Amino acid sequence: RQVLRFYGWFGEPVSDSPLESWRVRRVEVLLYLEDKTVQVTEPPAPNSGIMQGTLVRRHKLPKEGGGFLGLADMAVGQSVKVYGKEVHIVDADAFTREHAAQHGIQLAPAQPCPVSPIEEVLAAKSKPSGAAVPVACPPAAGLSRADPDSPSKFAEALLGREYNSKSLQQFLQHGGEVLRFYVLWDDRQAQFGDRCPTCPALPRPQAEIMEVFEPNSGRTGFPTFLKRGPLPRVAVGGALPGQNRLAADQCYAPGDLRIGATLGVLGRQLYIYDCDDATRKWYTEHLGFAPELLAPIDVSEPAKVLPVPELPPARHGLGIGSPEDTLQNCLRLVPKPPKRDHYRWQTLDTVVLRYEAVLEPAEGRKLINIDRERRFVLSFFMSDQTLSVFEPPQPNTGLPGGKFLERAKVYKPGSKLAWYTEAEMKVGTVLDLHGRRFRLVGADAFTEQFTRERLDGAAAPQ
Structure with missing residues (x-):
């Protein structure tokens, strides 16, 4: 009845969430000494919204290269593969450390466990009133009269005073100018990830990202990856009443977009590899970019070499009919007669x-x-x-x-x-x-x- 207990965590990608792109799952790895079986459980966390408890039932856990996981494979500070999930071991209980020391294995000191982005947001919301608000959402109090969102400006506009809008001026001057780049989001290292080419259009100072559907990609319709609006440098949640809009230095500008750069957009890493001719001309005339800085980068993947199916070795007594007839049993579940000329x-x-x-x-x-x-x-x-x-x-x-x-x-x-x-x-x-x-x-x-x-x-x- 002796059980070794290790504490660890593994990362899990999160899709369709404006507040987080990945999540930390804390687990306990139990090693039963009587039969060398392993069980992975996740302690319940309040308001997690996910199924917790036993993640991997108790059994002998195979490891890469053959064999099964044991005490020698679990060390604090290292990671183990559990059916494709990389579990990082950060600590062990007192009995486990004493048992490992008796067998000549010294476990490293406990290491900190990373915090999920959603946990930081929930911790900020759980603070009592009067506590500091995150910098990404500054309070609306203390606005000067020169600020476009000032209540004084709004009251003067209601009384008939002309309102000089900077955004309206930019729209009238640059409404027809669109800077179009071609970017790539490679998310294949995550579970169910894919390689998605996208096309961001930047009608200054806002941006819109549209997904480009390649032939035979299995996707159709809904190409909008990010609707038109300011392109923030950091991932922020939706605006709440009383909050200001993002400042200019918190959003990407045309000077930040260049071929070969990587942009962090709402937790996604977008790699810029090309732009259209109009964008190259605009960057050359207005920002003085050299032509070699605007040269496209080849991101195409080599053509996949399809494996040639090999016929199984012939066995005496199993072949029925000609070799063409026998081959049909290897090509499909319900064999068909070979086609005749x-x-x-x-x-x-x-x-x-x-x-x-x-x-x-x-x-x-x-x-x-x-x-x-x-x-x-x-x-x-x-x-x-x-x-x-x-x-x-x-x-x-x-x-x-x-x-x-x-x-x-x-x-x-x-x-x-x-x-x-x-x-x-x-x-x-x-x-x-x-x-x-x-x-x-x-x-x-x-x-x-x-x-x-x-x-x-x-x-x-x-």
Whole structure:
């Protein structure tokens, strides 16, 4: 009943949240000494909104490279892989430290556990009234009359005084100017992450980010990644009543956007790799950027090399039908008959090429005297590229003659799906038919005429 207890945490990405992009999950790793099993539990946290308790049930936990996790794999300050999750060990209880010391293992001192961004926001909200408010949300009190959000300005506008809006002036001067950059958000290291190309348009001083859908990406509609508005440098929540708008130094400006830079937008890291020609011209004329600073960066990935499926090794007694029939069991769950070339079958159904063949000795071997006198007729059927071998009976040889090889497709030596075709059917060619070598020494008149008119100097019939 001895159990070693380690304290740790792992990071979890959070999507569709304006307050956090990742979360810290604190866990306890229990190692049972009686059978070396491991259990991972998460202590309940108030108002977490997530399912907690047993995350990994008690069993022997496999580790990378083979074997199972044990005491030697768990050290304070290091991390262990638990089914793809990287759990960082930060502390252990007193019994665990004493047991490890008895076995010659000294555990490091306790380390601090990081705090989730949402915990800092909740801690700030739980403070009593009068406490300091985060800098990202300054109070509205103390506004000067020169501030656009001053109540005095609003009251004067109600009485008929002309209001000189700086934002209206910028809209009239630069309303048609749009700086368009092409950026990339690579989130594949996170769970369910992806590589998303986006296109931010910056109608000064606001910005809008639209997602670019690549062909066959599986996404359609709703391309707005970030609606038009100020582009904050730090992630802030929604504005509350009485809060000011973000100051100019808290938002990105055109001078901050350049090719090769990485922008932090609401917890997402966006990499700028290109811009359009109008943007290059504007940066050259107004900010004096050199052309080499505006050169595009290639972010395309190399083409994926699709693996070539390999046929399983042939086993005696399991193959049913021809190799093409057996292959269908490897390609799909419900096998289908292999497709037949009906055009070839209709046009070349009656065409049979016949050759006279003799046995050829294999490498390093000699033919016996009786095999040197044997003659064969090799018939090649053009409709389905099958062949058969027949041995005419000869008197006083002691051989009965007859069918030597049944009609079938004959595969080339060392190949699984490449068989002999009409391209190899020429006088003088040596064919290896299931370990027996045959040399074609002659052909009948029809075969010579068909070969001369249809095969020599022209493509093989399809």
